[in-house]
Amino acid sequence: MKGSSLPSQIAPSPSPSNTMSATTLPTITTCVPSQETVFHDEQTLGDLLCSPPKLLSSSSDIVSFDSSIKAPFDAIRRLFDYLRGNPEVATQLNEVYPSRGIVKTAATKNAQADQKFTIDLSVKRNSQIPQDLHATLARAGFDEVMNFFDKADKAFVAPILSILSEQAGVDLQPTHRDGNINYRLCDYNPITADPLSDNGCGEHTDYGTFSIIFQDGTPGLEMEDSSQPGSWVQVPGDATVVLSGWCAVILSGGHIRATRHRVRRIANVRRLSAVIFVAPDLDTKLKPLSGVKAVRPFTQVIMNGVLTVGEFKKVMGKKWRRREGNEDSDGAEDYATQDNDIVKLVWG
Ligand SMILES: O=C(O)CCC(=O)C(=O)O
Numbered sequence: 001m002k003g004s005s006l007p008s009q010i011a012p013s014p015s016p017s018n019t020m021s022a023t024t025l026p027t028i029t030t031c032v033p034s035q036e037t038v039f040h041d042e043q044t045l046g047d048l049l050c051s052p053p054k055l056l057s058s059s060s061d062i063v064s065f066d067s068s069i070k071a072p073f074d075a076i077r078r079l080f081d082y083l084r085g086n087p088e089v090a091t092q093l094n095e096v097y098p099s100r101g102i103v104k105t106a107a108t109k110n111a112q113a114d115q116k117f118t119i120d121l122s123v124k125r126n127s128q129i130p131q132d133l134h135a136t137l138a139r140a141g142f143d144e145v146m147n148f149f150d151k152a153d154k155a156f157v158a159p160i161l162s163i164l165s166e167q168a169g170v171d172l173q174p175t176h177r178d179g180n181i182n183y184r185l186c187d188y189n190p191i192t193a194d195p196l197s198d199n200g201c202g203e204h205t206d207y208g209t210f211s212i213i214f215q216d217g218t219p220g221l222e223m224e225d226s227s228q229p230g231s232w233v234q235v236p237g238d239a240t241v242v243l244s245g246w247c248a249v250i251l252s253g254g255h256i257r258a259t260r261h262r263v264r265r266i267a268n269v270r271r272l273s274a275v276i277f278v279a280p281d282l283d284t285k286l287k288p289l290s291g292v293k294a295v296r297p298f299t300q301v302i303m304n305g306v307l308t309v310g311e312f313k314k315v316m317g318k319k320w321r322r323r324e325g326n327e328d329s330d331g332a333e334d335y336a337t338q339d340n341d342i343v344k345l346v347w348g
């Protein structure tokens with residue numbers, strides 16, 4: 001992320017593989033967050049953080065911070081283990097959202113797909129889980145997980161949106177009224193079709209406005225340095241990361257840059273993560289917001305707002321499902337070209 005000038009008390013620290021030289025960052029102050037925090041417009045992400053965010057690349061698009069709200073990784077581990085040991089419960093959970101499913105286990109049988117297990121949740125899906133199934137899941141850590149997501153969502157989403165609005169030069173709140181927010185748990189587990197594969201999650205750019213990634217301390221997440229395409233920056237395993245997606249790029253006319261990222265697996269090492277995906281309201285026309293001057297021309301499809309966010313999500317979702325292994329791929333190339341197709345659609 002870029003933004004207002006770097007306050008003097010914050011010195012970017014070097015990442016494992018790149019030395020950072022960026023000079024911009026959102027305004028930061030250090031504080032002790034409280035449960036009762038009420039957010040005002042002038043507050044920034046920094047007001048919520050107990051330690052200064054760090055830049056993870058010289059492009060300054062990637063920010064990590066120590067979250068005061070910790071993801072409950074013991075509960076997340078228990079939940080994955082329970083669902084793996086009780087596939088009939090996973091099947092019942094998938095029936096809550098039959099079009100795409102909630103628990104994704106294709107990595108057990110498809111060595112080409114991302115070698116990870118995923119649980120995709122949202123407030124809406126949670127409310128649709130039948131009571132007895134919910135009680136079963138609660139005993140396996142589910143409520144702890146949902147409470148964490150609820151708390152992190154309330155604490156971080158609005159302030160991060162404000163910071164991004166500053167960068168975009170336009171208010172993003174009016175296109176983020178409906179809470180198009182999804183939660184994901186990932187389990188990069190050695191028990192997959194290809195236990196030695198280093199592909200945990202293929203390189204991609206998230207579709208939405210921004211994502212917050214919480215990690216269990218295990219490295220593996222890497223970000224592409226946008227100032228040096230093809231150069232991957234390893235993210236420390238205990239950092240919480242905020243990165244932008246395609247919708248932020250488009251709505252901001254390119255003033256916000258998206259971050260390509262991937263997860264590399266370490267053989268025989270389990271890694272858990274929890275992700276909050278924030279996206280614009282599904283009926284938002286996907287084009288630069290009015291008053292925004294695009295930094296360079298987008299395609300006519302984008303400039304004319306031909307697609308809504310919902311339609312764009314469908315286009316991307318099909319590709320994800322292939323990469324994640326729930327749908328057959330047209331061919332091996334399909335795994336590699338996912339981002340390229342979107343680049344073509346957006347930039348031409
Ligand atoms: O597991 C991670 O750290 C990142 C996962 C991710 O990028 C995604 O699911 O879109």
Ligand SMILES: [Fe+2]
Pocket residue numbers: 204205206211261
């Ligand atoms: Fe992602």
